[in-house]
Amino acid sequence: MVRPLARLHDVVRFYDLLxxxxxxxxxxxxxxxxxxxxxxxxxxxxxxxxxxEVRTSSxxxxxxVRVGTHGLTANANTSLWQRLNAHQGFVAGGSAGGGNHRSxxxxxxxxxxxxxxxxxxxxxxxxxxxxxxxxxxxxxxVELRVSAHIRAMPFLWLDVSGGIDDGRAARARIEANTxxxxxxxxxxxxxxxxxxTADWLGSHSRNADVRESGLWNVRHVGDRYSPSFLDxxxxxxERG
Numbered sequence: 001m002v003r004p005l006a007r008l009h010d011v012v013r014f015y016d017l018l019x020x021x022x023x024x025x026x027x028x029x030x031x032x033x034x035x036x037x038x039x040x041x042x043x044x045x046x047x048x049x050x051x052x053e054v055r056t057s058s059x060x061x062x063x064x065v066r067v068g069t070h071g072l073t074a075n076a077n078t079s080l081w082q083r084l085n086a087h088q089g090f091v092a093g094g095s096a097g098g099g100n101h102r103s104x105x106x107x108x109x110x111x112x113x114x115x116x117x118x119x120x121x122x123x124x125x126x127x128x129x130x131x132x133x134x135x136x137x138x139x140x141x142v143e144l145r146v147s148a149h150i151r152a153m154p155f156l157w158l159d160v161s162g163g164i165d166d167g168r169a170a171r172a173r174i175e176a177n178t179x180x181x182x183x184x185x186x187x188x189x190x191x192x193x194x195x196x197t198a199d200w201l202g203s204h205s206r207n208a209d210v211r212e213s214g215l216w217n218v219r220h221v222g223d224r225y226s227p228s229f230l231d232x233x234x235x236x237x238e239r240g
Contacts, residue, residue: 004191010181010227011058011193017230018047018064021156021237028154031088036081041159043167044080045069045174048155048216053200057193062154065202066106066216067178069160069171080157089147095136098143102129109205109216111146117204149201158236170236173229180225183213 022028028049029038048066055063070076070083087106089099101107108126115122122142124135131139160167160174184192185208196203196214205211213221 006227007181008058008193010225010230013230014178014181014233015055015058015061017233017237018156020234021158024237024240025156028156030152030154031084032151034084034088035091036085038081040079040081040084040157041161042079043071043161043171044157044159045171045178046080046084046155046157047178048150048153050153050200053197055194057195063194063196063214064178064182065153065196065200065214067175067182068106068217069175072168072172074168084155084157088151089143095140095143097147098140099147100136101126101139101143101146102131105218106216107143107146107150109207109210109218110149110201111142112207113201113203113205113210114142114145114149116206117201158233159240160236162239170232174233174236176220176223177225177229178233179213179215179217179220180223183215183217183221183223185209185213185221 046068047064048068049062050065053063053065055061068083070080071078086100086104089107090096099107101111111125115125122139124131124139125142158174160171162170182194184195189195192214194214200214202210202214202216207218209218209221210216215221
């Protein structure tokens with residue numbers, strides 16, 4: 001078991017490595033200013049921040065609020081940009097500015113927290129893997145708000161596209177261990193590292209995994225992490 005002081009040391013190292021990553025990619029970006037021609041690696045792991053959410057235990061600066069990747073199954077061929085694009089929503093067409101929360105669990109959680117914050121319950125939000133046009137039209141105002149929120153969030157990305165499996169196993173390790181490292185799920189207040197601010201939108205989530213972890217994540221928030229993943233993380237950054 002990783003003891004609290006050891007975890008703090010590892011969180012500090014993680015953010016030091018994120019600083020190296022930021023310098024290597026030219027700084028964070030926001031989806032509002034991106035498109036598919038913005039020079040993305042084919043495969044990777046991404047780390048979202050959120051304006052106003054800062055580190056308070058491990059140092060100073062923004063704290064990571066969402067970690068994700070893509071294409072972890074053998075028959076999945078999605079690229080890093082395709083996954084990011086699903087999170088940002090539609091930029092053109094009849095539903096421009098909206099999106100599809102059924103294709104992005106990140107969008108689903110953000111939208112659900114917005115509804116809870118406003119004391120609202122949308123009867124179809126998060127229901128089913130698809131929906132008819134009438135339902136999607138009714139959900140469009142919420143999708144608009146979700147897109148605006150996510151598109152404004154800074155993020156960094158790590159190129160993890162090598163290896164015989166196209167980096168699939170490495171992406172899975174980086175994603176799972178980063179979430180487990182940063183999550184405060186199930187910890188007493190005195191053990192939490194970089195807890196969310198009182199105003200964090202995720203604090204309104206009806207999902208305890210989101211509220212308690214301080215992340216827009218559910219999978220891996222209660223897992224133990226392996227400190228050795230940080231060596232792998234560092235090697236991937238240095239490889240460039």
